[in-house]
Amino acid sequence: MNAPLRRVAISVLVLFTLLIVNVNYIQVVRSDELRDDPANTRVLTEEYDRERGSIVVDGTEVALSVPTQDQLTYLRQYPQGPVYAPVTGYYSLIYSNTQMERAANDVLAGSDARLFARRLADLFTGRDPAGGDVVLTLDPAVQEAAMAGLEGVTGAVVALDPSTGAVLGMASTPTYDPGLLSSHDPAGIRAYAAELEAMDADPRLNRAIQDNYPPGSVFKVVVSAAALSTGEYTPDTVVPAPDTLTLPGTSTELRNFGNSSCSSSQEQSLIDALTVSCNTAFAQLGIDLGEDRVREMAEAFGMTGEGLEIPMETAGSGVGDIESEAALGQSSIGQRDVRMTPLQAAMVAAAVANDGTLMTPYLVDQVRAPDLTVIDRADPEELSEPVSAEVAGQLTEMMESVVANGSGRAARVPGVTVAGKTGTAQVAEDVPDHNWFIGFAPAEDPQIAVAVFVANGGGTGGDTSAPIAREVIEAHLEGQGG
Template sequence: MNAPLRRVGVVVMILFGLLFANLNWIQAYKADEYRNSDYNGRVQVAEYKRKRGNIEAGGTAFAVSKETGGRLRFLRTYPGKDKYAHVLGYKPVNIGDTGIERSENDFLAGTSDQLIANRVKDMFTGEETGGGNVLLTLSKRAQDVAYNQLRGNEVGAKRGAAIAVDPRTGAVQSLVSMPSFDPNPLASHDRSAASAAYNELKDDPQRPLANRALAETLPPGSTFKVVVAAAALENGITKETMIPAGSLYTPPTSGSPIKNAAPSICPESQVTLKEAVQESCNTGFAKLGVRLGADKIKEKARQFGFEQEDLTVGQLGKGGHQVAASRTGTISDSNGNPDPAALAQSSIGQRDVRMTPLEGALIAAAVANDGKQMRPYLVKQLLAPDRTTSYYSAQPRELRQPVSSPVAADLREMMQSVVTGGTGRKAAIDGYTVGGKTGTAQSGPNDPDHGWFIGFALDRNGTPVSAVCVMLENAGKGGSTEAARIGGQIMKAAIADGGGR
């Protein structure tokens, strides 16, 4: 055999070797991935052969499957449309699923190991038992109010979020992100139409697909003063301690003065810590933060939940919606050195401080619950297709204890003064003790400020019944006052609905 033919033979042998190796790779390592791919037509037909279970809240189904008579036998529909979209997610034919539809997919589809007895029975009966049902913690009334109040807010904000939790358990009572979207077109069996609907939402500059309650972090403004006040209470300062205030404060390393929202706010040279919280005294908290130091502020924020990167909201400690980490930032200069100016700005919730609405609700919930912060969750129960057997029932768990019971009591008193005589008056609820903290956060030199409110409600026995965070993005003047009003309405609805329990 001449040399050219030998070379061709060697190349052919190498190519056959590579092909053989690739086939073995696919069979040994990639088979399951290809078999279960969303783009595998046979898998899709098999998946839609079985009726998918319901996702329900408060006895009402908000994700159901209806028979079509077509090749894909069942169509996923969402009767609540935009109102529950960011909680439920969606289950499309040809694009990735999201939300509870994704995290509880196996149970809803009937393929979970928990439902193997149903599948074995089907082998003998020839039936296709439907998937299991997922029951959520949501209060239908609170969800309705949160959705309607956000959409109809009185300051014209186009983007925002609201979330409420039960401080005693961590059960999510409402979760709304604005703007929202209708998930029904995304679940269409017309793949071209579903893709077009998805692309339109994905390209929308308002980002309606974004879950702002869990995945958006923005400067929290004065709501962060609750964290700084907690650090102060644990470092020798009481709620009656006089702290430096005044109309202006220029940190040693900055020529940019910090001032209060209005000349009437703490113009005195000193105010009590309680007065500083009630009036939302920027100068007082800026000076207080510098006095405490960056390490104490950052550590207290971490104890409240800042910097946590592995938190999810679905079942307790297992899957669900991924939560973005809230951050305090470096609180230092460009060289990593201590910077009083950065610390002063951070102590009033500005500079690099970023927080999710969920974190805001969890801060308020911990204060209401004697310092104990419960792990948030959305999935209350998993029920068999025939609803006779429960495969999971949530058992509330403590996530952390950021402050002691005495410190929590002092924080409650100070936050209550914000509602009774400060900037949070519109959050008041007749017959309940309400505490809160408003926040106005600068977002850019040419952008309107964000409006925030975090708060809690206690019944006549002092039992916490709801905690909330409302964020109105670029709401401008009056944004925090409107956030407080909406927060009060959401908690009132959750109370009337038994908190969704």
């Protein structure tokens, strides 16, 4: 063979080798990645040929597939779409899937390993393949109350069962109709998506878990926990509470909300400081405790900067950088770089309610095969123990005082002792403040822990968020016979 022909042969051999390697790389190494890629509409289209499983809340299908007469065999429907949209997400021919539709896709599509026996039986019997159902932990009364309370504002509500971590409610507003993104009309889908994108606040963002915000004074519960856990403080310990506090190493004066005075004596007990949400007292307290204690307590409550899978992926919460004592003072009142998701805020309340033990939040109670056989059931897990039962009791006493005597009065429920904390977080100059409330009830036997976030509400957590929390708490307790 002459040299030119040999070079051609070698080149062809190399090209064939590269082709074979690439095919194997795509089919073997990247197969899972490509199959799970939301942009891979081929896989999504194939899934329309089988009945997708339902998402179920308290025996009601809030997402289900129904037969059609068009080219795609099944259509996804959401009977109470806007109420559950933050949790269900959508299942779209154009935009793939989001929220639980994505997080539980393997079960709903029937490809989950736990459904292997069903798929094998389908193969031998000729039965049409179908997906499994996902049964959520949500309390419909809580979900409806949360969404109603948030109507007209941008915000979020998360409610948890403190003893298990089960998510009882997860609301986010503004909301949308996932059915309009899940139709079989591509033009209609794109038109509705464009309508949502044109809104000031995108309704497709689940603000309960997908973004974090400065928490303001609700972070004072974490600082209180850090102080009480040292053994050097009790709720009755007197701390400085000046009208203004000059931050160390600066000429910056930190003031109380509305330039108010926390105490005529310029000092007050720790319980009174939390009751009236005294900024100067908690800024100084955080400085006295030191960054390590404040940060360690925040991380023990879950503020590690890392997200969770519930099974939807959440944004992280954290304290951020603290480069000086002045920064520590600002961080200790929930400002500067401190950020929380509403889920994380609810976790703080839930840990206090559960005698200091923080349970891992979860949304899926059961996974069912197409014949409704339960193939998996939630097993609550402890995430951490940020404080002792004794400290949790002290925090409960202090948070009860906030609702009974202080800034959280609007969260009172007749005949029920509510423990809580308000928060009003500055965002930027000439931008309305964020408003928060966290709490739990009944304080002596907690059944629900809740966090309410109103973005740029412009008021205070006590007058904007606390009333929503009251409605959510009442809805759950009435359903429990409380």
